[in-house]
Amino acid sequence: MVLDSLGKSLRGVLQKIARGSVVDEALLAEVVRDIQRALLQADVNVQLTLELTQRVRHRATEEKPPAGMSLRDFLIRIIYEEVRGILGKDRPFEVKAKRILLAGLFGQGKTTTAGKLARYFQKRGVRVGLVAADVHRPAAIDQLEQLSKKVGCEFYADRSERRAEVIVRDALARFPPHLAIIVDTAGRSGIDTELVEELKRVRTALAPDEVILVLDAAMGQTAGRSAEAFHKAVGLTGVILTKLDGSAKGGGALSAVAASGAPILFIGTGEHLEELESFEPTRFVSRLLGMGDIQTLLERFEELSNKEAAEKAAKNLMSGHFTLRDMRAQLDSLGQMGPVSKILSMFPSFGGAKVDPKSLEETQGRLRRYRAIMDSMTAEELDNPQILKADRIHRIARGSGQRPTEVRALLKQYETTKKAAHGLASNRRLRRQMEKQFGLTGETPGN
Numbered sequence: 001m002v003l004d005s006l007g008k009s010l011r012g013v014l015q016k017i018a019r020g021s022v023v024d025e026a027l028l029a030e031v032v033r034d035i036q037r038a039l040l041q042a043d044v045n046v047q048l049t050l051e052l053t054q055r056v057r058h059r060a061t062e063e064k065p066p067a068g069m070s071l072r073d074f075l076i077r078i079i080y081e082e083v084r085g086i087l088g089k090d091r092p093f094e095v096k097a098k099r100i101l102l103a104g105l106f107g108q109g110k111t112t113t114a115g116k117l118a119r120y121f122q123k124r125g126v127r128v129g130l131v132a133a134d135v136h137r138p139a140a141i142d143q144l145e146q147l148s149k150k151v152g153c154e155f156y157a158d159r160s161e162r163r164a165e166v167i168v169r170d171a172l173a174r175f176p177p178h179l180a181i182i183v184d185t186a187g188r189s190g191i192d193t194e195l196v197e198e199l200k201r202v203r204t205a206l207a208p209d210e211v212i213l214v215l216d217a218a219m220g221q222t223a224g225r226s227a228e229a230f231h232k233a234v235g236l237t238g239v240i241l242t243k244l245d246g247s248a249k250g251g252g253a254l255s256a257v258a259a260s261g262a263p264i265l266f267i268g269t270g271e272h273l274e275e276l277e278s279f280e281p282t283r284f285v286s287r288l289l290g291m292g293d294i295q296t297l298l299e300r301f302e303e304l305s306n307k308e309a310a311e312k313a314a315k316n317l318m319s320g321h322f323t324l325r326d327m328r329a330q331l332d333s334l335g336q337m338g339p340v341s342k343i344l345s346m347f348p349s350f351g352g353a354k355v356d357p358k359s360l361e362e363t364q365g366r367l368r369r370y371r372a373i374m375d376s377m378t379a380e381e382l383d384n385p386q387i388l389k390a391d392r393i394h395r396i397a398r399g400s401g402q403r404p405t406e407v408r409a410l411l412k413q414y415e416t417t418k419k420a421a422h423g424l425a426s427n428r429r430l431r432r433q434m435e436k437q438f439g440l441t442g443e444t445p446g447n
Helices: 004-019 025-041 046-062 071-085 110-122 138-151 164-174 193-206 222-234 250-260 281-288 294-302 307-319 324-337 340-344 357-375 379-383 390-400 404-426 428-438
Strands: 099-103 128-133 154-156 180-185 210-216 238-242 264-268 276-278
Touching: 004 025, 004 071, 004 281, 025 046, 025 071, 046 071, 071 281, 099 110, 099 193, 110 128, 110 138, 110 180, 110 238, 110 264, 110 276, 128 138, 128 164, 138 154, 154 164, 164 180, 164 193, 180 193, 193 222, 210 222, 210 250, 222 250, 238 250, 250 264, 324 357, 324 379, 324 404, 357 390, 357 404, 390 404
Parallel strands: 099 180, 099 210, 128 154, 128 180, 210 238, 238 264
Antiparallel strands: 264 276
């Protein structure tokens, strides 16, 4: 997951609290040192780190736990609240037809982010128009055009025009009404007068609802100073942090930008168009500390192209009437929702678990083989797995290019999945979310 090293360290702190025989001054001192080490290794500002840990120590010694809450749980809540506090306030981002100006320095990921933002809008039912207003880098225009084709949205560019503001005015005149218009602008190696003046002219031509700065998380603490400079120059409504998945300095960038007063709206969590997440500090810290994020998981489910089949599969799983056809629908939806590691991080039961990357890779490969095997089955076999005997298993293996042992492994996994539904039903919090999402009854599978 994003900031995996920081998350692992902070989860270790929580585990230390849970394992401690007693919450005393010695344990508190050790916890404070561990938090400081974790934050500093993630490039969080030294002064900010010291202030945070001082507040943790003060609250743990001076405040009394609410009635019915143990001292351990109270200390964990304090840590959660203080880490949450350094990431700024939630700023709702309304997805509707609006005009968006993307700004930023060279190489920060503006063009790719424009494509991701377009996909984000279109998956939520809002048509998009992308405008190539980087008149200094022809490759950026080509890249944005390719992204627009992948997303399936409108695109406008004028390679012969050298004035960005003219391109923007022409795009507004040519695009049909009721589009969300995203303008990709030029960057520089640093903030200079020429860049600022061009952005001001583009802003006047566009009259944007949002002026969003795109920043590479690898900038670390300097991201805050860049956000402050752009905000002073053109007035920002928000920031998108890119490449947060691979940046050791991600903690520094997140905390520094939040401290600058510019709200973080989105974070880039990978290279694919779908890997742009709405940034909500509360959810982010929950996942960071291994507490899960069921709401984001359900929102990803809402974006599935074949949600009806996935809903039916989930209902059948919870009710006990689960077939291989339902299992195939689950695998299809799982593939659309992203890598297994990111999905697991959203479950409270797995958020803090240590999962071997090699094991995850093997799991991804196994799921692909299972999908190929089920594609080689007849409709009758998908709906009635009990008829799959030796002769059918060998035929399916030949048709899918797999070994019969792989087919039997799939059938074993299918039976395990059915049994796992009983465990799912016993997880009260998750079941309430599932019931709300799918309209399930309160009955336990098999009853």
